[in-house]
Amino acid sequence: MMPEVGMFRKVLLVDDDENILQGYLRNLRRGFAVQVATGGAEAIRLLESQGPFALLVADMRMPGMSGLELLEVARMKWPGMIRVMLTGNADQKTAVEAVNRGQVFRFLNKPCLPEDLARVIEAGLRQHQLQEAERELLEKTLTGSLQVLTDLLSLIDPPSFGWSQVVKERARIVAQSLGFGDIWCLEIAALLAPIGRLALPREVAQATLSDDRLPMKEYEMLRRVPEVGANLLASIPRMEGVVEIIRYQSKGFDGEGFPEDGVRGEDIPLGARILRPLLDFMAIERIRGDKRVAMEALKLKGECYDPAVLQAVEACLLGHAAPGPVLHTVLPCPIRSLQAGHCLAENLTTATGKVLLHAGTHLRPPHLLLIRDAGDLLGLQEPAYIVPEGE
Secondary structure (H helix, E strand, O other), rough: OOOOOHEEEEEEEEEHHHHHHHHHHHOOOOOOEEEEOOOHHHHHHHHHOOOOEEEEEEOOOOOOOOOOHHHHHHHHHOOOOEEEEEEEOOOOHHHHHHHHHHHEEEEEEOOOOHHHHHHHHHHHHHHHHHHHHHHHHHHHHHHHHHHHHHHHHHHHHHHHHHHHHHHOOOOOOHHHHOOOHHHHHHHHHHHHHHHHHHOOOOHHHHHHOOOOOOOOOHHHHHHHHHHHHHHHHHOOOHHHHHHHHOOOOOOOOOOOOOOOOOOOOOHOHHHHHHHHHHHHHHHHHHOOHHHHHHHHHHHHOOOOHHHHHHHHHHHHHHHOOOOOOOOOOOEEEEEHHHOOOOOOOEEEEEEEOEEOOOOOEEOOOOHHHHHHHHHHHOEEEEEEEOOOOOO
C-alpha cells in the first residue's frame, strides 16, 4: 500500500546546534513538512513516534550518538528513508564511512546554504517517491503472481491445495514456537509446496494420491517436484526465501534426499526443516487417519528431521499446546448464490461425491467458472457451506 501523499515530504533535520536548526526550519518549512531534533536519541524517538519520514538529514559530529551512528541505525530500522549527511569535516575517510555504513544519498559540507540544502532535499524526496512507486509495483506483482499460482493449484489439484492449507496453518504454529522470524515466507512456501505437481502428467499426479508404490520412472518424476516448483517461482521478485524452502522441502536433516548437493543439518533452511516433517506427517495422517500414528512413524525416521523441529511438531500438534479446532459459524448457501470472496466451510463435491474444491478455498472468479461448468456437466451437491465474512 502506498504511503499518504503528505508523507512524501516529511523531513527530519538533526543537529546539536539549535541556531542552525532554526535557520533551516525558517527557510524550509514552506516547501516541506520539517521536524527537528538536537541529537541522535531524540531523532530516533521522533522517527518511532512521528514517522514515517521520507528523508533524514543528520550532522556528522554530535555529542552522544554521532550522525554516522544515527544514519546506520536509520538504515537498518527504516531502510526506505533517504539519508543525507552534513559535516564540517570533509575528509575522505568520513565520506567513505558515511557511504558504506549509512548508505547516504548525498554528502554535504557545512556551512551549507539553505537553498543548496533545499535542492538536495527535493532531489531526495523525488528519489524516495520513485522507490515507493517501485515497491508498490513489486508488491502488486508479487501478490498477483501468488494469487494466480494458488488459483491454478486449487483448480488443477484440489486435494494437494486442500492439504497444503492445513500444512500452512500448522507450519505457522510450529514456527512461532521455535521463534522463526519470517512467518510470511514459510506460510507461502507451505501453501505452494506442491506447485511443482502441476508439471506431472495427470495419470502420475492421480497415482501419487494413492498408497500404492510408484514405478521407478513415476517415482523419479515425483522426487523432482520440489525442484520444478522452485524453478517455477524463481523469477518472481522477492521470493528468494520461499524458493529455497520449496527447493529443500524433501531434504533430510541427515543430507539424504533431493536435491543431492551435500547440504545437511543446520545448513538446510530452517523453513524447509519445519516443512519436511509437517508434509510427511500430513501424508501419513491422510492415509492412516490418526495423528499419533503419524507422529510415531516420523520418530522411526528421526534421522530425517531436525530434532528440535520434530520435538516442536509433536508439542504443537499432539501436546498440551496443540490448538483445538477453530469453530466458525457455518451457513448453507445455494450453489447459484456463491460469490467471489466466499470461503468454503466444507468440501464442494460433485453429485457422485468427487471433491471439486476443498474446504478453506476462498472463491475467486476462476473458481466460480469452474463451479458453473461442473454444475452443468456433472451436477453438484446442494447446498454449499460457507464461513461468513469476518470470521
